[in-house]
Amino acid sequence: MAAKKLKKASSKPLSKSAFVRGLSTSLPAKEVVAKAKSAGLKISDRYVHVIRSIAKRAAKHGNGSASSTRRGGRPISSKRTFVLSLPASMAASEVIDRAKAQGMTLTTNYVYKIRSRGAAAGVRQPTIANAVAPKIGRLPRATGNHSNHSSGQEERFVALVLDVGLSRATALLDQLRDRVQGLAVN
Secondary structure, rough: OHHHHHHHHHHHHOOHHHHHHHOOOOOOOOOHHHHHHOOOOOOHHHHHHHHHHHOOOOOOOOOOOOOEEEOOOOOOHHHHHHHHHHOOOOOOHHHHHHHHHHOOOHHHHHHHHHHHHHHOOOOOOOOHHHHHHHHOOOHHHHHHHHHHHHHHHHHHHHHHHHHHOHHHHHHHHHHHHHHHHHHHHH
């Protein structure tokens, strides 16, 4: 095996990390630095420790790849991704329990914060209004100077009606109509 490494070294210059990995892990870092210096490479003790740590992690995970974890052993999947992958209707305490089973620690505040920012980050939770509004089409535009503002308000109103439900929205509008008529008579 040493002959193969010597052949590779002669055809192409040996990288610092390959040099460190080629030496025994039982060799102290200071001796590795000294051998590297005699080979014309400039490395530090810290560099030796980092390269050995990466190699050890790769060997632990197999296939010479440590792509399933980050430095420190944390999984690549982030807490944010984990929270957003679960349904928004799930209780925060249940999300925390599931995260704990995955080896993550979350707080209820974190879960609520990530869920509230999820829509702003492009991960929108479907609502009744979002599902139904495209089917009924846009409302006709109001005439006058405030057409853009009125149209936006009308669209929000339709979305609210769809979220509340048509029968409940009708009942609320009837109550409002009665109040306004009562004020107009007085």
